Amino acid sequence: MATLRVSVWRGQESGRFQEFEVPRQESQSVLDVVTHIQRALDPTLAYRFSCRVGMCGSCAMTVNGRARWTCRTHVDKVAVDGRLEIAPLSNLPVVKDLVTDMTLFFDKWARARGRFRGARTRRDDFERVPPDSAARRLADAAIECIGCGVCYSACDVVAWNPDYLGPAALNRAWTLVNDARDTDNRARLAAVAGDAGCHACHTHMSCSERCPKQLSPTASIAGLKRATALAALKGEF
Amino acid sequence: MNVRTQVLLWAAQRVSAAVLAVCVLVHLVTIIYAVRNGLSAAEILGRTRGNAAWAAFYVLFVAAVAVHAPIGLRSALAESFNWRGRGLDIAVLALAVALAVLGLRAVYAVFT
Structure with a gap:
């Protein structure tokens, strides 16, 4: 054999x-x-x-x-x-x-404010989110992450900058930025910006190359760069 | 350094990169054009002395370099040598000032 x-x-x-x-x-x-x-x-x-x-x-x-x-x-x-x-x-x-030990990996999801925070209660009606709306499509493109850590392991920037939130946490934040129901975006954009956030990404695209779900955290991070730069210019954080 | 300043530095580096893309191209084409009959100090000074358009172009070029290079170096030093914090920020700010002063001095020298 x-x-x-x-x-x-x-x-x-x-x-x-x-x-x-x-x-x-x-x-x-x-x-x-x-x-x-x-x-x-x-x-x-x-x-x-x-x-x-x-x-x-x-x-x-x-x-x-x-x-x-x-x-x-x-x-x-x-x-x-x-x-x-x-x-x-x-x-x-x-x-x-x-x-x-995946503790730090998932702690960074929390630091990136990766938890959904809505305003509605169980007594309210469902929010209507059109499946073909631009924001819903952007969220759809990034939503299937299973948190395996492959992108985090493949990322050069994580190796060089241990504080960097990493592709998975930033990808998660991007899905919530595009969630019409979420109410925490102002704080989220501040949390994912700067030297330890999306602006540290060098667009090497190892995360997108290695993601077993064929997601593109690089694209999500690029979206966050635009959104956070706009928010910073407006003085929102 | 607060997060907002970090984001604005990132934006400044992107904008200065776009300016540099044009400036480097113009500069290289000018070099190729200028040396077609040999290169002399007299020919360079003949083109730049009293020429406000060239002076303005190179002031813009110097400003873009003085913004772009220190911000990039700040990331490179942090990632390669784990140098972070106020000391690094002051060092790259000093580099920005030095690049601006030396560059503007050169522009002034060929203008007057």
Whole structure:
């Protein structure tokens, strides 16, 4: 039976790659490989997954140097000469082996005021949002983020500027800026502007290149740059 | 530095980049045109002395450089050397002043 030679990161920030041989199977995903290692070869391997079908965003890892969701990444597409190198996501602290601490990643969503805040109560009627309105289309284009952290891991600016909010948090803020029901935009635009916000983005587009949902956080960030510049010129913050 | 100032600096760098795109093009075309028969100080001064249009063009060029370069350098220094805060802001402001003074001095020198 054909085998894969797999190097897997073991340890925390300091550690080493450990070699495993994993039986090659048809339609095998990278998550299948990691699962095989833990269940058949070394039960002490730590990794994180949940849905296995590309919905939950918890299984992202660095595969052969690139951040990817492992459940929907076929070994066929990424193995080079029958080899895989699997490491934790970059730009996040490593808890153990392939598990990163996502606390800072999600704290930045909160700092970007990524929480919806409306004015209506359950006693009010629904807000009518025309599906083909310009704002709704912009929100639609960015709304499917599953919070996997691939864009954050791929972003050079996050590596250079640890305070930078990052593509996912800014993308989330952009969906709310375009939400006709939200009432927090003035504070949100102030929160996502400046050196730690959207204006730090260099438009390298690694986030858009790597996003497994084919979203374009770069486009969302460009929208935020325009909106925040306009608000700053008007003296709104 | 407050967030509003950071955003205005970003806007200033974008606007100055647009100005520089035109100025650099005009400058390069002028260089190519000017050296077609060889290059001499007399020829340059003959074109610029007393010419208010060229003086105004290069004042604009110098102003755009003095705005654009320090803002870009501020980001580059912060990201490459983790230098942030008031010290960095003062340093790049000093660079802006130096670029403006040296550039305007040169413009004045070839105008008079």
